[in-house]
Amino acid sequence: MPRLAAASLAGTAIEFYDFFVYGTAAALVLGPLFFPTFSPLAGTLAAFATFGVGFVARPLGSVLFGHVGDRRGRRPVLVASLLLTGASTVAVGCLPTYASIGAAAPLLLLVLRFLQGLGLGGEWGGAVLLTAEHAPAERRGLWSSFPQVGPAVGFVLANGVVLVLSATLTEAQFAAWGWRVPFWAAGVLAVLGLWLRSSLPESPRFLEIGDHARVPLAEVVRDHWRLVLLTAGGLAVGYAIFYAVTTWSLAxxxxxLGVSRTVMLACIMGAVVVKGALTPVAAMLGDRFGRRPLCLVGCAAAALWMLPMVALLSTGAPLPMFLGFLGALLAFVTMFGVIAAYLPELYEPRVRCTGAAVGYNLGGVLGGALTPIVATALAEHSGRVPWGVGAYLTVIALVSLGCFALLPETRPVRLTAVQPVLE
Known part of the structure; x- marks a missing residue:
């Protein structure tokens, strides 16, 4: 289990590095480079729109790779998704800007972002299921949480590279070529990830399945559609919080507010580091007290904290901003620390890869794709404190709270059992 958990963590860290480095670049430089004919606000919105395309692609990736995972095994998904995400990320770093090839530049950027999202949509299901289905039942939450630490590691890597470049390069150098370096680094990380995953064993639960679903998506839509919608709605607030903190607030x-890029990256990274370190703690609490109670607590905490978070952000001072981000991400990790065990336990084994991944990534469309765009538009019509953004996030938290309230507890359910509720 330690070796398997480490490989899953490393793989998700690399894939989310690829995904997050785009979000940071979208907040900082992609608007002027790829949409120079737009106003500054419109350019930022356009860059965030291409950012959102990655989330739209993620459910499609979960369908594509989920089919492979349910029919051929969890392990092939990990290799194929890593190759696709890594290659498309490196290609973004090589892409000419609008000044070089005109309107073809933003179009190609859109395509590559779509391919990034397609690969990441398959990554989560494969990595989480391979770990969860190997883990002993009494520690499934803990072992399954290690792939969930990967996004925090990937975010810190992505923003750490950008932070170093921002501190060592001039604005002109960063805009000319410095922003490309994090994308090129994805190639090296992808090779490392493929090496780590080359010897992983297939999931024992998959090997035990005697009758594989012929068309997993059809079974999920027919038998588990309500479950997919509820899990997507429940997870929406986590995505909304994370990308409000890491992407919208940066822009x-x-x-x-005129806060320096270096200060903002340091505040956000500090909060994400704490979030990543506490993910296994939340998972152990889930093993002890159940998955659903922690999700309900996380949603309630998020609903109470969103307005204070935007008030602290509006100060522009490092410590209040850090505390605002930290409070939001603590609410986030309370939910997402147990999700890697919760979602697989909700679905029967024959459609687990498709069902869990579609629910997880559809939540990203609802919460992650729209939040930077909506928050940017709301903040434009706000005063010094963007209360509209806080209200928007609070409403999402309340909707997610209602969705989790309608889901069953799964902690006593063995992974080999058919999901007994919401048939």
């Missing part, structure tokens, strides 16, 4: 503070 808002640097453009509207």
């Amino acid at each position: 808002y503070a640097t453009e509207r």
